[in-house]
Amino acid sequence: xxxxxxxxxxxxxxxxxxxxxxxxxxxxxxxxxxxxxxxxxxxxxxxxxxxxxxxxxxxxxxxxxxxxxxxxxxxxxxxxxxxxxxxxxxxxxxxxxxxxxxxxxxxxxxxxxxxxxxxxxxxxxxxxxxxxxxxxxxxxxxxxxxxxxxxxxxxxxxxxxxxxxxxxxxxxxxxxxxxxxxxxxxxxxxxxxxxxxxxxxxxxxxxxxxxxxxxxxxxxxxxxxxxxxxxxxxxxxxxxxxxxxxxxxxxxx
Amino acid sequence: xxxxxxxxxxxxxxxxxxxxxxxxxxxxxxxxxxxxxxxxxxxxxxxxxxxxxxxxxxxxxxxxxxxxxxxxxxxxxxxxxxxxxxxxxxxxxxxxxxxxxxxxxxxxxxxxxxxxxxxxxxxxxxxxxxxxxxxxxxxxxxxxxxxxxxxxxxxxxxxxxxxxxxxxxxxxxxxxxxxxxxxxxxxxxxxxxxxxxxxxxxxxxxxxxxxxxxxxxxxxxxxxxxxxxxxxxxxxxxxxxxxxxxxxxxxxxxxxxxx
Numbered sequence: 001x002x003x004x005x006x007x008x009x010x011x012x013x014x015x016x017x018x019x020x021x022x023x024x025x026x027x028x029x030x031x032x033x034x035x036x037x038x039x040x041x042x043x044x045x046x047x048x049x050x051x052x053x054x055x056x057x058x059x060x061x062x063x064x065x066x067x068x069x070x071x072x073x074x075x076x077x078x079x080x081x082x083x084x085x086x087x088x089x090x091x092x093x094x095x096x097x098x099x100x101x102x103x104x105x106x107x108x109x110x111x112x113x114x115x116x117x118x119x120x121x122x123x124x125x126x127x128x129x130x131x132x133x134x135x136x137x138x139x140x141x142x143x144x145x146x147x148x149x150x151x152x153x154x155x156x157x158x159x160x161x162x163x164x165x166x167x168x169x170x171x172x173x174x175x176x177x178x179x180x181x182x183x184x185x186x187x188x189x190x191x192x193x194x195x196x197x198x199x200x201x202x203x204x205x206x207x208x209x210x211x212x213x214x215x216x217x218x219x220x221x222x223x224x225x226x227x228x229x230x231x232x233x234x235x236x237x238x239x240x241x242x243x244x245x246x247x248x249x250x251x252x253x
Numbered sequence: 254x255x256x257x258x259x260x261x262x263x264x265x266x267x268x269x270x271x272x273x274x275x276x277x278x279x280x281x282x283x284x285x286x287x288x289x290x291x292x293x294x295x296x297x298x299x300x301x302x303x304x305x306x307x308x309x310x311x312x313x314x315x316x317x318x319x320x321x322x323x324x325x326x327x328x329x330x331x332x333x334x335x336x337x338x339x340x341x342x343x344x345x346x347x348x349x350x351x352x353x354x355x356x357x358x359x360x361x362x363x364x365x366x367x368x369x370x371x372x373x374x375x376x377x378x379x380x381x382x383x384x385x386x387x388x389x390x391x392x393x394x395x396x397x398x399x400x401x402x403x404x405x406x407x408x409x410x411x412x413x414x415x416x417x418x419x420x421x422x423x424x425x426x427x428x429x430x431x432x433x434x435x436x437x438x439x440x441x442x443x444x445x446x447x448x449x450x451x452x453x454x455x456x457x458x459x460x461x462x463x464x465x466x467x468x469x470x471x472x473x474x475x476x477x478x479x480x481x482x483x484x485x486x487x488x489x490x491x492x493x494x495x496x497x498x499x500x501x502x503x504x505x506x507x508x509x510x511x512x
Contacts, residue, residue, distance in 0.1 A: 087344075094309040094310060094338070095362055
């Protein structure tokens with residue numbers, strides 16, 4: 001890492017953020033699906049779901065936020081893939097810059113654009129009756145977990161962007177990630193699920209993250225769940241980061 | 254046209270590169286003088302781009318010594334990158350940014366002072382001032398290529414690599430690019446050019462090398478290459494204007510003066 005890392009990364013971030021602000025449709029597409037799910041589950045299915053809370057929106061919000069992030073990161077893969085295709089990636093690599101800034105620009109852009117969609121969704125949730133008694137510290141903890149979750153998934157997107165063979169391939173990896181929250185405690189309590197499904201749901205990352213965020217919002221004790229959630233996020237982040245570096249080295253060999 | 258080279262800008266000795274079983278470069282030797290225009294000729298798939306990618310530190314050679322501006326590409330890649338600029342085969346510009354933003358971005362990455370002024374100067378020089386604030390996705394092929402080359406000039410690199418700079422351009426845009434290349438060499442920059450067009454090499458290059466099946470089969474000045482063939486006989490041939498000359502005569506007379 002050389003001395004220009006921070007200035008180079010900020011140039012790359014500025015470039016990539018312009019891509020986001022000039023195609024607001026990407027933010028709209030990312031936010032509209034989770035909002036549609038939220039409307040569907042609250043106003044259509046919600047009446048029939050026994051979630052054990054008097055306010056089903058409160059129950060739903062954490063899972064909806066994770067779905068939004070899981071679909072938002074596919075644009076990182078798409079932008080990275082486009083850079084590789086257009087040759088601008090090679091141009092940057094032939095220049096006297098900190099090479100890693102090219103990837104970091106995309107990763108930081110993912111954090112910013114996902115933060116925007118999360119804020120938009122929380123605002124819509126507030127309109128739908130979402131309320132939280134959480135204090136500043138609890139909100140910061142929620143933000144921290146979401147940032148870690150976004151980072152972990154973004155590095156998975158980096159792997160996809162670097163190794164994809166087509167534009168469609170660059171985006172397709174995110175479908176299973178979007179699906180994971182459905183088989184978790186995000187929409188219904190896991191206790192209602194049949195044995196094997198329940199076992200899967202209770203031991204996959206989304207459930208511990210959703211439960212932790214829910215507890216933080218409701219000022220309940222987070223217990224050991226927060227450590228499981230953090231371990232999942234950090235573990236995925238480290239593995240994805242390492243694999244992304246392998247894919248990156250193969251690309252620039 | 255012959256510029257006498259004081260020192261070598263690029264030296265390549267015994268360069269080899271294979272991809273799996275496929276030998277792409279099989280012992281390449283090159284010596285390119287500072288401030289000259291060097292043209293690497295060869296058909297598609299001859300390995301021209303592979304050589305460019307090795308010289309610009311994008312690809313590691315298997316064997317041989319390769320020095321650019323006196324620096325070894327393997328042990329001093331950062332110093333090599335400070336000395337060069339690459340204009341790749343496809344215009345590597347950011348489609349979503351405007352022309353001016355593209356130039357400013359490169360200027361900032363090269364830590365050039367007053368990036369905005371540098372960008373405006375280049376936009377003027379390359380006839381892009383009117384399009385400066387338009388997104389590059391609205392540019393024509395020729396405009397993109399000019400922007401691409403303008404981006405390569407920022408920071409005054411000693412050596413510029415142009416990989417098939419006129420591929421896909423119409424004849425007028427091609428002549429514009431030729432003019433730019435000529436001006437670059439006149440100002441002392443070394444130009445490494447790859448092309449499939451023989452006339453392009455003939456018109457621009459001080460030295461020409463022909464790459465075939467992984468080796469340089471001939472290299473030298475145009476005069477030297479001509480001597481490889483039997484001496485010219487004087488014959489009377491009725492010369493028809495080429496289609497290009499007809500095209501240019503009809504489309505615009507001002508372009509003719511530039512040739």
